[in-house]
Amino acid sequence: MEKNGKIFVPPPADGSDFKELFKKMAAAGAGRPLGEDGFPQGPWTPELLADAISKIDANRVGVDLRTVQLWFQENDKGISPANIRWLARIFGCDDREATNEWLNELSSAQARLTARRRDQKKTGGSTATALRVPDTSAPEKNQVPLTPVVSVDLQTKPAERPRGLAIKTEAIFSHGSHLNLPAWIFAGSSALGFLSYILGIHSITYVRSDGIEKQVGFLWAPNWTFLFMVLLPLFFAVVIELLGFWKHDGRLRLLAEADRVRSSDAWTLHLQANSQAYWAVFLICILFAGVVQWIGVQLIPLLEQAQDFAPSWGTIGIIRPDILSTPAAIVFTALAYLYMSTSFYLLFAGLILLHTIIHDLWKLKRGTELVGEQRAWPDTSEIGLRIMRGVFRCSVLVVLAAICMKAQSAYLASQGPDFVTWLVRDVWAALADYDDGDRTFDYIMPTHYSSLLVVLSTCSVFVYGAIRLGDDRRLRSPLWKMSAVIGLLFVSYMLIDAFDGFSVLLIVTALIATYGLFDPAFEPAWRAREIRGDSRVS
Template structure:
């Protein structure tokens, strides 16, 4: 978490030094639009808040499972055997980690940087919305094209490495859920041994951790899509755009379709994040929730995740979407502090 935060902080300082941290440009319709790097919610909020928190909760769950949960259920005191079995489970997904690494490095990093940033900077075109990565085309007095190429290259390299860690975290969450399910399935077959209490407590702890990570993953995707939608909108800055949209619902205005039409690759990458994150939560709910004794908190968690996904899908779909977005984000943030969403105790 600290490394991710430090990397984004370094990029923020670098953007300040080269002068693109807070920059505007005049669009063809005369609108003066804020496209500074530090105003980009998908960079500041995601890489300084949500992703570090995601990694923190992943690490917290892994520490619990390896040092406490698994040893209590599987090895019955044999710590060495429990650790070896866990390492074998992690090693079983080694090809998956390498595949994800190559996909993130090549597609999320290199190819996306070339297509979205490098080619438009060198040759123009592409029909992408103007942002901090292409501001040299319209404000050459602020930053040159070579400087922009270097900065965007560093930013995309940092981004693809962080998202590799993100997907690796999802794989580890899946591994924990699958490991707990296999152990529980084996314990249920043992005669005259009742481990239901321990299984319920471990399952609830694991699902709380998975829920927190799912919420943060969807929040990452939400702000990616919000930023992408803002760049094509008629808002002067992202805060004014969201506030204006919220007020438009009460004033009867419809400002959704007043923006320009651009290619938005971030919409697709954010959808991939939502699908991947929710798959892990759904898998955990099915494996650990069916036959478990914590249906009530699991239903509450599922409702929060569903609300977040709906608000993600409806971003910029109608006037006043930001009201639903604000409500879902507030509920989700509360869920981070109280994953059970109310008092519940395994019994």
């Protein structure tokens, strides 16, 4: 039968469990598109089915190939409620009525598989000798009551969610495309760059009282360009990908069949438990780092035409009023600090989400250990390694961002004419035993303090994850290597401008950390395949 240009097979309703039903439908190629000649193209393969499910528009996470492969294998692994929905879409050929019929049939088949496995545990029977539970209108003694299946809206209407700052913040990371948040951060920084170019402060110099000509243009400041245009978008992309994996795949693998339906509610409770942390971060970032810092560092000096801070693109109007007027500087700096404080709130919120994911995994792993379900341990190792790789990538990106902040602040107080020349002179001083004569000017540098808070917060999340998940022997070697890189980055941050030649250590560490973004475990490809091969997913 053909429906929407695909092969449609009606639900057989023959009392088969999920394994039997899926085997028949996969062999029949149910839901596969017809060929150009109008004939069937053949049965499903794991690769084809995984690709078809991942291409469903409403499925933002997709499905892991290993998960689909388990459906094809002779084992007791079933299917999660989330994947039942997508498989019903495939077998139902994207027809609403047919999808509802298949959703009912697959849910019933999964319930029969669950009942059969429960009977096997009671009787000690094998998979081959287990009796199949008949599909009758009256549930038998060992049959799991089926939840009535409601009509599925293929347009995927958004469900009502609890309110609160934690829930709304998490929705920014988890709803919509993975590119939305990184794109907005990049767009905001680009808009500020264009605005600075219009105002003429994108590249501007002034002569300091000691005769040094300093470049303080907006586009020359790595803490406003490289940080917001490269590092933060990458950070948010990693957090979003890791959050989606944990909510829709990793977490479900470690839950029993009966708990998977309530997985979303349990995750929401974890978010709400951290609501005070979100509010604390919101107040610190918006009120203090945003409003109070803008008033103290930008507004008051501009109004009084005097300052104790190092001149920058925001206060250049005090020294060169011919370039930037005071009203224009006030408006531009207000927009810049609003953008900065909002971005850093989202950054700290991302760190809280990473902490929540680690804590959630640790609790599930500990619960598995207490009940003695050793079958879940391979899943825990694979999931834990993937999560720690993501946490490591995020930590590297944030520490690099803090390095940009502190390095820019140190440059403004140095005798270097521009940021690049300042670093080159320091490298030359280390390699050629040359005294570049650089002496720090006496300025107040609040960015040193704020960047330190960023580094300590990030390292705390990574250390927490290493402690909670480090008891798994498969993770110990990768975690030691990741910890060494994070420690080296922290030392490099602390030693910025501490001695001549600090930039050599900084550059070498940055290169190692950049490589770690591509290979967080610092392992050869064959070792990574071995770890994945030893793991099982459900």
